[in-house]
Amino acid sequence: MTAETSRRGTPAGLPPARPATAIVVGGGWSGIAAAWYLRRRGVQVTVLDEQNSLGGRSSGEKLGDRNVTLGGKNIGTRYTEFRSFVQELGGGPFEHFGINSSRVEDGRLRTVDGQSRAAGIAGFLRRTPPRDVVRFWRMTRWVRGDDQDRFLGSPRFRQLSRAHGDPAIDGYFGRYLQNALVRPMTVRMNGAEPDELHLADFSANLGMLLDRFEQLTEGFEPVFGEFAATVSVQLGTRVEELLGDGSRTTGVRVRARSGSSETYLADLTVLAVPASASAALLRPCHPEVAAELDQIRYFPAAVVIAEYDRPVFDVAARAIFFPPGSEVSNAGAYGRDDRHIVRYTFSGRPARRNLVSASMEELRVRAESQLAPHFPAIAQARLRHQVSRRWQQAFCAYSRRHPDRLERIDKLLGGSGGLLVTGDYRRGTSIEACFRAAREQVVSVVDNPSGRRPAVT
Ligand SMILES: Cc1cc2nc3c(=O)[nH]c(=O)nc-3n(C[C@H](O)[C@H](O)[C@H](O)COP(=O)(O)OP(=O)(O)OC[C@H]3O[C@@H](n4cnc5c(N)ncnc54)[C@H](O)[C@@H]3O)c2cc1C
Known part of the structure; x- marks a missing residue:
């Protein structure tokens, strides 16, 4: 799709009952899901993302010569929407991951296993x-x-x-x-x-x-590749402004990879970005919606994936959750058979103050010393490769009286055409929840063009 996407087949001045074209802002799971549900309904979709790869908080990284995911990667057996998506794109297979995790209690490791x-x-x-x-x-x-x-x-x-x-x-x-x-x-x-x-x-x-977890054996990269073949994807493209007014959104203005400012027009614009990013775009036209979205909290986190020359975990205990007060919240084997690859997550209140000041190297070394009393193999293990990422907005923690807030947002947006907002703050932070939220939003506009938005309860 070119930068100027016309609203073909629409009588002048009249918005179509069903959108023929859509712009999806955000190429994370929420945006991918929205684009997928729209495309299945025959809508011509363009996905725009400011990053240079798809996946948002689930995008991949190279650890040595293999692809790993620093953010969300585990897929529940009850992730029915996500699994349909993967199946339709010919993705898979899945391998068991489990919820195996231990914590130290009275000096002993206590394990909950899948x-x-x-x-x-x-x-x-x-x-x-x-x-x-x-x-x-x-x-x-x-x-x-x-x-x-x-x-x-x-x-x-x-x-x-x-x-x-x-x-x-x-x-x-x-x-x-x-x-x-x-x-x-x-x-x-x-x-x-x-x-x-x-x-x-x-x-x-x-x-x-209460779910059981697996992961895609080959990671998400093949799925992203197949998905990008089904819709137009413009990476390195930052959406800076919504076009239209409070009553109708007609498209977006972007800063393209080349640095130029371009305009995309479509019947429907879907904001599939974290709440604060949606708020920034909505503020000029929908200040009350922006004010509601501003109340939704996100917390930072960092993840380090380190590959060692030997297994660090044993078969019975493949992950550990550290007690309150620890900056490393949990550490676990990357996969069931990857006990030499450790994924360290730094999240929660104790981690927050150190995420800005400490280097990822420092965080890993400190985490290794916390792991050593329970998994002594780490003391002898030599590091082969390390990748890391920190997100200022890693996890959504919603807001006080959150369901009421979502209802207010939907009510405020109820009268405005050509716009949908979705994301991890609607149904939950899981990948499946991102799919559910996107589906509900798409259904509300495309399958139900009379304009009734889905109720939260
Ligand atoms: C460390 C970690 C571990 C997790 N583990 C799991 C797990 O095991 N299982 C699970 O189900 N979930 C997990 N999650 C949660 C899951 O990964 C996220 O909820 C999900 O990826 C969020 O997707 P999203 O599309 O809503 O947002 P994002 O992934 O953040 O995507 C938003 C996209 O929008 C783009 N964007 C933002 N603003 C603009 C703009 N103005 N213009 C253009 N593009 C823009 C961003 O570049 C980004 O790519 C985890 C999350 C983290 C951080």
Whole structure:
């Protein structure tokens, strides 16, 4: 598609009932999903991304001669939308990854494994006060029983949260369960401490906890390649401005790779970027929506993937979650059979203050010394290769009364044509949640052109 994309077949001045052309801003999973759902409905799509590769927070990097993913890579067996996408593009196969993870308790490593997960969780719950066991068990029953309770916007979690005055998670569970099970989830999935994530939003975390994980054996690169063959993708293209007015968006103005300013016009513009990036673009035309999006929090994180000359983990314990106070939140084998490749994640409150000042080399060396008491092989291991990345906005942690906020955003945008906003803040931070959110948004405009947006509850 050229820079000037006309609205073909549209009578002058009248927006079409169904869009024929679309611009998707953002080539991460949310944008890829939106483009895929649009293309399946016969819409001609152009994806624009300021980076030089597709994938956003799941884009690849070379570690030696293999591709690795520094950001999101693990795929749940219940990721039905994502798996349909991969299947349609001929991608696969998947290999088991598991949720194998240990934490140090009373000087011992305690492991929750994908194979014996129920036993592992039951082990934690045996040491948990009865009130919290009942609360946790009730939530897991919801999440297992109803698909919508696995994602953000679950009506049951929303109701529960309201009944308790919308507390943060630390106000709902006692200290033991928080440290044993809840904090590892919030730090891993949101980069947030339990006092920074609200009860209404916890459904998305439990949806991931109660899934089983795999990864694509060959990584995401073949999928990105196949996807780019199905739609027009313009990389190195930063969207700087939305065109149109508050009542109708007609396209975008971009800064192209060459440095020139160009205009793309289309029937539909989809913003599939983190909330703050959407807010920046929406501020001139939709200041109230921008103000809502500004309230959505993201937390930073860094990931180092280090390849050593020998296995660091053993077969029984392939990952470890470090206790509160540690800047490295977790470290794990890159794959089930990659015990010589360690992926260190630095997230949560203790990591934040060091992410700016310390080099990635320093962070890794300090993490190795924390790993050594539990996995002594690291002390003898020699580093072969290292890749790393830090994101200022790694993980979304949503906002207080988040479902209400999403409803307000949809209501405010309800009267404006030619525009959709989606992202990891709508249904949750998982890749599957990005697909679900994008599908709901596309369905609301293309399959339901009368203009009714999907309700959050
Ligand atoms: C360390 C880490 C580990 C994770 N692990 C998992 C996991 O194992 N499983 C899982 O399901 N999820 C995981 N996640 C979450 C998952 O990776 C993310 O939720 C998902 O990738 C977000 O995709 P997105 O498209 O919404 O946003 P992004 O991936 O951030 O994509 C947004 C894109 O928009 C582009 N962009 C922004 N502004 C503009 C602009 N003005 N013009 C043009 N382009 C623009 C950016 O360059 C970017 O490519 C993890 C995340 C992190 C950070």
